[in-house]
Amino acid sequence: MNIIRTLVSSTLAATLLLSCGAGRKESRDSAAVTPDSKTTQTRFFSADSAYANIVRQVSFGPRVPGTPAHRACGDWLASRLKGFGAEVMEQKAELTTFDGTRIPMRNIFARFNPEAEKRTLLLAHWDTRPWADNDPDPALHKTPIDGANDGASGVGVLLELARLAGEGHISHGIDILLCDAEDWGTENNDESWAMGARYFVNHPPVEGYMPQTAILLDMVGAHGATFMREYFSQQAAPALADKIWATAASLGHSAMFVNRMGSAVNDDHVELIKGGIPAIDIIDYREDSGFFSGWHTTADNMDCISRETLEAVGTTMETFLGN
Numbered sequence: 001m002n003i004i005r006t007l008v009s010s011t012l013a014a015t016l017l018l019s020c021g022a023g024r025k026e027s028r029d030s031a032a033v034t035p036d037s038k039t040t041q042t043r044f045f046s047a048d049s050a051y052a053n054i055v056r057q058v059s060f061g062p063r064v065p066g067t068p069a070h071r072a073c074g075d076w077l078a079s080r081l082k083g084f085g086a087e088v089m090e091q092k093a094e095l096t097t098f099d100g101t102r103i104p105m106r107n108i109f110a111r112f113n114p115e116a117e118k119r120t121l122l123l124a125h126w127d128t129r130p131w132a133d134n135d136p137d138p139a140l141h142k143t144p145i146d147g148a149n150d151g152a153s154g155v156g157v158l159l160e161l162a163r164l165a166g167e168g169h170i171s172h173g174i175d176i177l178l179c180d181a182e183d184w185g186t187e188n189n190d191e192s193w194a195m196g197a198r199y200f201v202n203h204p205p206v207e208g209y210m211p212q213t214a215i216l217l218d219m220v221g222a223h224g225a226t227f228m229r230e231y232f233s234q235q236a237a238p239a240l241a242d243k244i245w246a247t248a249a250s251l252g253h254s255a256m257f258v259n260r261m262g263s264a265v266n267d268d269h270v271e272l273i274k275g276g277i278p279a280i281d282i283i284d285y286r287e288d289s290g291f292f293s294g295w296h297t298t299a300d301n302m303d304c305i306s307r308e309t310l311e312a313v314g315t316t317m318e319t320f321l322g323n
């Protein structure tokens with residue numbers, strides 16, 4: 001993902017503002033959770049399990065599309081989701097990246113409780129960036145990254161939520177989309193990112209597929225993370241974002257879920273919004289420094305990952321999905 005720096009004049013932002021009006025309207029029927037009302041709901045989310053899910057993904061090596069590590073990790077992800085009782089569908093296609101590389105794209109889509117009418121789509125990207133082009137050492141700019149935070153953390157949390165869904169602890173009908181080919185992008189080319197999510201929107205795996213809402217988790221595992229309100233999410237689904245930030249506050253996580261506008265981020269959720277799905281992005285963005293310091297560097301490894309951050313994100317999601 002990348003940050004849209006020239007937001008006010010951005011044609012993408014203007015287009016989105018227009019196209020959002022034509023899409024599905026998010027429901028505003030349920031009131032936001034009242035901050036500070038400590039919930040008594042029993043929680044099952046395990047940050048240790050989410051952490052182990054990240055360790056496992058990183059152990060395959062960088063999950064760069066077209067590599068054996070990517071294939072093996074994709075097989076593992078699909079089998080984990082099946083093991084939790086999901087109906088799993090895969091989308092495979094050969095796509096061309098901005099630099100002309102042909103890559104085997106593989107989206108993994110899992111459905112729990114398919115009869116439930118109230119459906120939430122949860123997504124994260126599982127591929128990793130092929131290059132550490134933001135590394136302070138230019139000699140490492142062509143080195144693929146571990147992507148412990150950028151990629152594996154969101155997937156790690158979603159796999160743990162999948163376990164909970166499989167055990168009947170989540171009342172919503174949830175669909176989980178592990179998107180491929182998010183991170184093979186380049187600056188100043190908005191279309192070069194989020195190729196898997198774009199493919200998903202253009203080729204719905206279920207005819208007429210249209211979840212009520214969608215929540216993207218991206219970079220949700222780092223030490224010192226802050227999750228600020230993101231611009232496109234705010235345009236597309238402000239009431240959903242209100243509820244998530246209020247849920248986090250009710251659990252005591254208002255210092256991490258900072259209820260102020262952060263930046264505009266070009267990420268997988270933008271593709272869903274363009275397709276008419278109200279979507280938000282929960283993404284680590286720091287008021288003073290932007291993305292976490294390991295972003296697109298060789299330092300995006302397990303040393304970045306904090307169980308405390310995973311716990312805050314995971315329990316917020318679990319509480320939201322249980323209500």
Ligand SMILES: [Zn+2]
Binds near residue numbers: 001129150183296
């Ligand atoms: Zn990235």
